[in-house]
Amino acid sequence: MAHGAGGKASRRLIEGLFVPLLCGASNGPLGDAAVVSLDGTRLAITTDSFVVKPLRFSGGSIGELAVNGTVNDLAVAGARTEALVVTFVLEAGLSTEILQAEVEAMAAAAAKAGVCIAGGDTKVVEHGKADSMYISTAGIGSLIPEVSVDPASVRAGDQILLSGPIGDHGVTILLARGDLDLEADLSSDTRSVLPFVEAIARVAGPSIRWMRDPTRGGVATSLNELARDCRLGIVLRDDQIPVRDAVRGACELLGLDPLHIANEGQFLAVIASEAAEAALHALRQTPGGEQACIIGEVQEQPAGAVLVTTRYGGTRIVDMLVGDPLPRIC
Amino acid sequence: MCLAIPGKVLEISAENASLALVDVMGVRRHVDLGLLEDDRPAPGDWVLIHVGYAMSKISEQDALEQMRTLEMLGEREGAMQEVRGYGLEEAPGKTPATKSPA
């Protein structure tokens, strides 16, 4: 189970099993999307699957996650989604109302994101499987010319930008499952981050080193992957990381770290320091990016790790998670 | 054993006087007041919550007093520096320093 959570176990499964057997000669760092060449035109492609429970939650549903999640994987690879294809795996006995609601949600999300759902497939499996519904997608996109992301281009001194408050989605889902008897006015932040990519591409395209949408495993996992890939250190400032009150309250109650919690509509970028202010300004001018901020920078040390610092001089390493974040009482 | 968080009592349940709705920065949960039956909290009180039970009322007075003590730390040192400036060292066995120029 830990292998799906986005952290260390997932990475081992992917790097240890899938990549060597399936990708053969490929030896670059693993991104959210792959770039392929078709008659000289470079396209980005990606695939993703969505198994969230419950299907519907405040702020969104599995269908919206499927569209936005795929658009975002392409966006952070520097691509605009041209088309999506979708597969539904449905549990026998699923009500048609539920299915209809999801399809409508997907259509609305696709229209909002400006993407076309070009086709798809459906399979029905027996009752007891698929948790009502699993959705799998593939997306194809055209690369934005000004942008070229590569962890190898990251340098000490580069700045880390974050589009907005973290933890909303993961905490919303945790509360929506109902076992913890917690209630809060929180919603998933699911949305397309392409507008953010386009905004910073316009003012700082060549200065963008790396981008990621911090989904499962949170900001901590995304930045740890970067630190590992570029073999530099990432140093964050505790007081610069935006977290909503209710997310903070839930995390304090449950003993969780917001840095490990999934987001579905936030965006991380590493920008060369001379362009960082301009990029930040552009993000803040973009609807939904008003709370964007610079949360830290790349440094030589601690190489391969992520460090969080406080205003009074205390520091702690923030590691990738092993599995899903679990509430604790100790 | 140790994760306990302050929360504000919003309301006591009508069906069960031992159950309260408590707020932690906008997150709400029903908290059992059974361990505080000798000194029941009222709406507006702050309690320390551990595994869904209120362990203790939080004393605002003691919290403020603690803050005052800590804030005075620097002031005490400032006052001591002034005193030293007059050559009135506290340390036993030391001959008083000559008055330092202003």
Next chain:
Amino acid sequence: MKYVDEFRQPELIRKTAEEIRRVADPARQYHIMEICGGHTHAIYRFGLKDILPENIDLIHGPGCPVCVLPMGRIDDGLAIASRPGVIFAAFGDMMRVPGTHGSPLEHKARGMDVRIVYSPSDALKLARQNPDQHVMFFAIGFETTAPSTALTLQRAKKEGLRNFSVFCNHVTIIPAIRAILDSPDMRLDGFIGPGHVSTVIGCRPYEWIAKNENKPIVISGFEPLDLLQSILMLLRQLRAGEAKVENQYKRVVTWEGNPAALRAMADVFQLRPYFEWRGMGFIPESALSLREEYADWDAERRFEVPGIRVTDPKAAQCGEVLRGVLKPAQCRLFGNECTPEHPVGALMVSAEGSCAAYFSYEHRKTELTTLNAPA
């Protein structure tokens, strides 16, 4: 966040750290043990070691109820829950703790009905909602958590709810402190006392540490200012040659403790003659079991328990780290065979265990890092 943010104010933290530097005798090496795992976690989470002077050594004590639980007890609990129709309910802390045949989460992946609960009352609710199944609550924790289990059992008995039981692993803090002080290789100057345990038991139970062992103990809160103020109070006592019990956490801890909590515990629990603590061996009268009046809700009496004993690998030096004789990084298995992902010994299995906390938060820091920290 009220009653939290005030105690995290950066300027005040700096000031208190400066005062600690001023008061600490530069010619002396201080060995202070924080007993509670929650304090260990707080020290690392807030990076307090970075702002304390070099001559204050914080040693992590045995107050981690997950860490000190022998693997055999987890096996026993899982054995009960592997019966058809039984739901295994426990706090999140237990979910990744390895038993001989895997952790509760791994058992869940293989088909066992395992539920994470935030409160023992949630486990009771599960029993009410699932009348055809039996809910076994795997209870852990020191005196902070035991009263909540006690109240839950009182409610279960009052309601006559038969499909609920508790597998009780509650342990008590004082015998653990005694075991630390009785170790021949012990060299401690003072203690940071467990703040939340003390909301229940008060400050009186620690008096023997000051009177008989001549060591100061300061009962501390969990925010950075609480811990720093407690360290300051300890240093002041040590400089003055004093040994007293002091209460730093006055806003929630009283000298007498919580009478309702103590009453509930006395009603429901009794002391086991002895109990095995992982890494520390058998300690007399250090753990709780259910009294006869609650036999029907005692999982160990409702079900046959294998009573498995599992010894830790000889190479693991958990005992020495638990007693503060070794630092986590000095254990031969640390970071190689034993990591949070595949823990071999007790102190890696829980996030607040000394080894896990050190591994996750600290050990990849380099000297350069602390130089780079913002002024």
